[in-house]
Amino acid sequence: MALVKESRKSALILIILLFFGLYLFYFPSKTPSVxxxxxxxxxxxxxxxxxxxxxxxxxxxxxxxxxxxxxxxxxxxxxxxxxxxxxxxxxxxxxxxxxxxxxxxxxxxxxxxxxxxxxxxxxxxxxxxxxxxxxxxx
Ligand SMILES: [Cu+2]
Structure with a gap:
Protein backbone atom coordinates (compact mmCIF):
# COMPACT_ATOMS: atom_id res chain seq x y z
CA MET A 1 0.00 0.00 0.00
CA ALA A 2 2.79 2.39 0.96
CA LEU A 3 4.59 1.51 -2.27
CA VAL A 4 1.51 2.35 -4.36
CA LYS A 5 1.20 5.71 -2.61
CA GLU A 6 4.89 6.38 -3.17
CA SER A 7 4.72 5.62 -6.88
CA ARG A 8 1.61 7.79 -7.23
CA LYS A 9 3.52 10.62 -5.59
CA SER A 10 6.42 10.10 -7.99
CA ALA A 11 4.06 10.08 -10.96
CA LEU A 12 2.46 13.27 -9.73
CA ILE A 13 5.85 14.96 -9.37
CA LEU A 14 6.82 13.74 -12.83
CA ILE A 15 3.62 15.18 -14.32
CA ILE A 16 4.18 18.52 -12.59
CA LEU A 17 7.75 18.65 -13.89
CA LEU A 18 6.55 17.75 -17.36
CA PHE A 19 4.00 20.59 -17.35
CA PHE A 20 6.57 22.99 -16.00
CA GLY A 21 8.95 21.97 -18.81
CA LEU A 22 6.22 22.42 -21.41
CA TYR A 23 5.37 25.82 -19.93
CA LEU A 24 8.99 26.95 -20.23
CA PHE A 25 9.11 25.57 -23.75
CA TYR A 26 6.01 27.38 -24.92
CA PHE A 27 6.39 30.56 -22.86
CA PRO A 28 10.11 31.31 -22.69
CA SER A 29 11.11 34.30 -20.61
CA LYS A 30 9.75 37.41 -22.25
CA THR A 31 12.32 39.21 -24.32
CA PRO A 32 11.83 42.96 -24.47
CA SER A 33 10.44 44.23 -27.72
CA VAL A 34 9.92 47.74 -28.99
CU1 LIG B 1 -0.60 55.84 -40.33
Whole structure:
Protein backbone atom coordinates (compact mmCIF):
# COMPACT_ATOMS: atom_id res chain seq x y z
CA MET A 1 0.00 0.00 0.00
CA ALA A 2 2.79 2.39 0.96
CA LEU A 3 4.59 1.51 -2.27
CA VAL A 4 1.51 2.35 -4.36
CA LYS A 5 1.20 5.71 -2.61
CA GLU A 6 4.89 6.38 -3.17
CA SER A 7 4.72 5.62 -6.88
CA ARG A 8 1.61 7.79 -7.23
CA LYS A 9 3.52 10.62 -5.59
CA SER A 10 6.42 10.10 -7.99
CA ALA A 11 4.06 10.08 -10.96
CA LEU A 12 2.46 13.27 -9.73
CA ILE A 13 5.85 14.96 -9.37
CA LEU A 14 6.82 13.74 -12.83
CA ILE A 15 3.62 15.18 -14.32
CA ILE A 16 4.18 18.52 -12.59
CA LEU A 17 7.75 18.65 -13.89
CA LEU A 18 6.55 17.75 -17.36
CA PHE A 19 4.00 20.59 -17.35
CA PHE A 20 6.57 22.99 -16.00
CA GLY A 21 8.95 21.97 -18.81
CA LEU A 22 6.22 22.42 -21.41
CA TYR A 23 5.37 25.82 -19.93
CA LEU A 24 8.99 26.95 -20.23
CA PHE A 25 9.11 25.57 -23.75
CA TYR A 26 6.01 27.38 -24.92
CA PHE A 27 6.39 30.56 -22.86
CA PRO A 28 10.11 31.31 -22.69
CA SER A 29 11.11 34.30 -20.61
CA LYS A 30 9.75 37.41 -22.25
CA THR A 31 12.32 39.21 -24.32
CA PRO A 32 11.83 42.96 -24.47
CA SER A 33 10.44 44.23 -27.72
CA VAL A 34 9.92 47.74 -28.99
CA UNK A 35 6.29 47.43 -27.99
CA UNK A 36 7.17 46.66 -24.36
CA UNK A 37 8.91 50.01 -24.07
CA UNK A 38 5.76 51.92 -24.90
CA UNK A 39 4.45 53.52 -21.76
CA UNK A 40 1.33 55.55 -21.84
CA UNK A 41 1.12 58.13 -19.13
CA UNK A 42 -1.87 59.44 -17.26
CA UNK A 43 -2.56 63.08 -18.00
CA UNK A 44 -1.79 64.15 -14.45
CA UNK A 45 1.73 62.74 -14.94
CA UNK A 46 2.51 65.30 -17.64
CA UNK A 47 5.19 67.52 -16.15
CA UNK A 48 4.94 71.27 -16.11
CA UNK A 49 7.02 72.63 -18.97
CA UNK A 50 6.50 69.56 -21.16
CA UNK A 51 5.72 70.35 -24.77
CA UNK A 52 2.20 69.00 -25.11
CA UNK A 53 0.12 68.44 -28.22
CA UNK A 54 -3.51 67.81 -27.45
CA UNK A 55 -5.34 65.29 -29.58
CA UNK A 56 -8.88 66.62 -29.89
CA UNK A 57 -11.87 65.47 -31.96
CA UNK A 58 -10.86 68.20 -34.46
CA UNK A 59 -7.21 67.20 -34.69
CA UNK A 60 -3.90 68.13 -33.11
CA UNK A 61 -3.54 71.36 -31.12
CA UNK A 62 -1.18 72.99 -31.89
CA UNK A 63 -0.76 71.80 -35.46
CA UNK A 64 2.96 72.55 -35.38
CA UNK A 65 5.59 72.49 -32.66
CA UNK A 66 9.19 73.67 -32.85
CA UNK A 67 11.71 71.91 -30.65
CA UNK A 68 15.41 71.25 -30.35
CA UNK A 69 17.07 67.91 -30.95
CA UNK A 70 16.72 65.67 -27.89
CA UNK A 71 13.53 67.35 -26.70
CA UNK A 72 10.37 65.45 -25.91
CA UNK A 73 6.86 66.00 -27.18
CA UNK A 74 3.88 64.61 -25.27
CA UNK A 75 0.65 63.77 -27.10
CA UNK A 76 -2.27 63.92 -24.77
CA UNK A 77 -5.34 62.17 -26.03
CA UNK A 78 -8.54 63.98 -25.18
CA UNK A 79 -10.28 63.14 -28.42
CA UNK A 80 -12.87 60.88 -26.84
CA UNK A 81 -11.54 57.92 -28.81
CA UNK A 82 -8.35 55.99 -29.33
CA UNK A 83 -5.67 58.02 -31.13
CA UNK A 84 -2.37 57.07 -32.72
CA UNK A 85 0.01 59.86 -33.69
CA UNK A 86 2.67 58.49 -36.03
CA UNK A 87 5.22 59.62 -38.56
CA UNK A 88 4.23 60.01 -42.18
CA UNK A 89 3.84 58.30 -44.54
CA UNK A 90 0.58 56.59 -43.73
CA UNK A 91 0.25 53.64 -43.35
CA UNK A 92 3.89 52.56 -43.14
CA UNK A 93 5.31 55.43 -41.00
CA UNK A 94 8.71 55.01 -42.62
CA UNK A 95 9.81 58.68 -42.66
CA UNK A 96 10.77 58.40 -38.98
CA UNK A 97 9.80 54.89 -38.03
CA UNK A 98 10.62 55.26 -34.31
CA UNK A 99 8.09 58.10 -34.13
CA UNK A 100 5.21 55.67 -33.71
CA UNK A 101 3.74 54.27 -30.47
CA UNK A 102 2.86 51.08 -32.43
CA UNK A 103 -0.49 50.93 -30.69
CA UNK A 104 -3.36 53.32 -30.00
CA UNK A 105 -3.26 55.72 -27.07
CA UNK A 106 -6.38 55.32 -24.92
CA UNK A 107 -8.55 58.35 -24.25
CA UNK A 108 -7.27 60.36 -21.29
CA UNK A 109 -3.71 59.08 -21.61
CA UNK A 110 -0.58 60.42 -23.17
CA UNK A 111 2.44 59.23 -25.10
CA UNK A 112 5.84 60.89 -25.15
CA UNK A 113 8.51 60.76 -27.80
CA UNK A 114 12.04 62.19 -27.76
CA UNK A 115 13.16 63.49 -31.14
CA UNK A 116 16.80 62.68 -31.68
CA UNK A 117 16.74 63.46 -35.39
CA UNK A 118 16.64 66.98 -36.76
CA UNK A 119 14.13 67.63 -39.51
CA UNK A 120 10.55 68.53 -40.32
CA UNK A 121 8.56 65.54 -39.21
CA UNK A 122 5.06 65.44 -40.57
CA UNK A 123 2.74 63.07 -38.83
CA UNK A 124 -0.89 62.05 -38.68
CA UNK A 125 -3.39 60.18 -36.53
CA UNK A 126 -3.05 56.66 -37.83
CA UNK A 127 -6.69 55.96 -36.91
CA UNK A 128 -7.92 59.17 -38.55
CA UNK A 129 -5.28 59.98 -41.19
CA UNK A 130 -6.86 63.31 -42.17
CA UNK A 131 -5.73 64.71 -38.81
CA UNK A 132 -2.23 65.97 -39.48
CA UNK A 133 0.57 67.70 -37.61
CA UNK A 134 4.20 68.73 -37.81
CA UNK A 135 7.15 68.58 -35.43
CA UNK A 136 10.06 70.78 -36.50
CA UNK A 137 13.28 69.65 -34.83
CA UNK A 138 16.37 71.84 -35.13
CU1 LIG B 1 -0.60 55.84 -40.33
Missing amino acids: KDEILFIAKDMIAQGDIVVKITPDGFIPLEVNIKQGEKVVWWNESGAYAWPASDLHPTHTLYSAFDPLEPIPEGQAWAFVFNRAGEWKYHNHLKPNARGLVRVE
